[in-house]
Amino acid sequence: MSGVRVRFSPAPTGYLHLGSARSALFNWLYARHVGGTFVLRIEDTDPDRSRDDLIDAIVENLAWLGMEGDEIHRQSVRFDAYLEVAEDFVTRGLAYRCDCTQEAVKERLAAAGSAGGYDGFCRDRTVAAGPGVVIRFRTPDEGTTAWDDVIRGHVSFENAVLEDFVIVRGNGAPMFHLANAYDDLDMKITHVIRGEDLVNTTPRVLLLREAMGADDHPVYAHLPLIVNEKRQKLSKRRDDVSVGDYRDRGYLPEAMRNYLITLGWGPKDGIEIRPLAEIIELFDIVDINKAPAFFDVKKLDHFNGEYIRALPTEEFVARSTPWRDSGAAPVPPDLYERLAPFVQQRVKRLDEVAGLLDWVVADAPEPTPEDWRKVMGADGVADVLDGVIEKLADAPWDSASLEQVVLGVGEELGRKSQLPVRLAVTGARAGLPLFEPMAELDRDVVLERLRSARAKL
């Protein structure tokens, strides 16, 4: 066990965001790589968000991806410690109380022609504690706050641009910077691996930490953001960001995990799809990329397809069963088991399985006009259909015989006979191998579909 301690510290949101999942994963991977400790710390300093149901969703999705905290903490039960530190800051003159309303601050800022921040109005006033009174941390007016980021290199901020920020809310609850700085120190976190959207809060945390008496700070590694096709940070409103939604759509956790890892990092040998154990061995935060990465669902689909096909058939059946009956009609389990190998070979998501079997368990869908024209418009289709209808009337009803009959008719006529039969029976040009599923259908049903198609020629 190395002394490395990393943490994933999400705010409770009721779902696990893709970006958060990736951050968690990189922390977890690094901990496993060096034999360190992965701490899960729920940052529920906002009382409105400190709800068990919001937290459970995150824990469950992390577990789905194969991660669980070696330690689990919750900031809402540690308020006293944070508040004590804040009081200490006030008595030491490092922080002060402020009773400015947010509106008043905004007005003064606007009048001064400034866009944001706080103007230091209460810095030298003496405000008594009370409802609505916040505590602000006094940031230095001079100097710089900087650190050497593992991924970004040297990052530095002029203290002058840092405004005095709130560390305790008017309702008495601590703010995240305070709790975050305190806990990283208290929990002896050695490496902070998190999204780049948090770089600019790092100086605050560093300053707070220093004020708490720390003479060092964790190693920071700010991950590149995951972006959408417009190269913007993934957002809940615009993009599909909920890990749970991907699970519902039939992505395998191991595929999702493997794909997420390739966003911002890649093994030197270029082999992206590989066992977790190998990834843990190869992974290191120093090799993480700086540039934002686009979340490419098509590539995720490819990964997922690879993982699906690699599953032993029984496992594929078991894992795809929750999606089995979501099509036009329920699929009988024994039938599903017989046809599963064919299904497994052609789905990229588990939620596609039912659609492939619709024509077997329900009426065949109406062919698209284009498909109909391309297939049924060919020469000799009527003869093919007539021949197949005739021979199928008393042929043995098993897949081998069906194949023999259909292909046999084609050979006699010197035509490819599968496509017209396929379109007539399944309603589509593409799909499962024809004869095995067709043998599952009753003779009457097949003949009826063939006759109906023949009649429409």
Added chain:
RNA sequence: GCCCCCAUCGUUCAGUGGCCUAGGACACCUGCCUUUCACGCAGGCAACACGGGUUCGAAUCCCGUUGGGGGUGCCA
């Protein structure tokens, strides 16, 4: 506005001064396999944003430009 960051094929990762006529993967295109599709196989298309330096030598180092992103809450 101010602060911070980023910049190799459409996408993603590799490449850390010469091995690069820049490699892998996804996507796309073409064949092969197959009387469907998919899988598989063989090919193809396709990038170092621009301009200055430094150096015998730059995708790799420095500066600038342009472009993009993030932040700027009593959310985290």
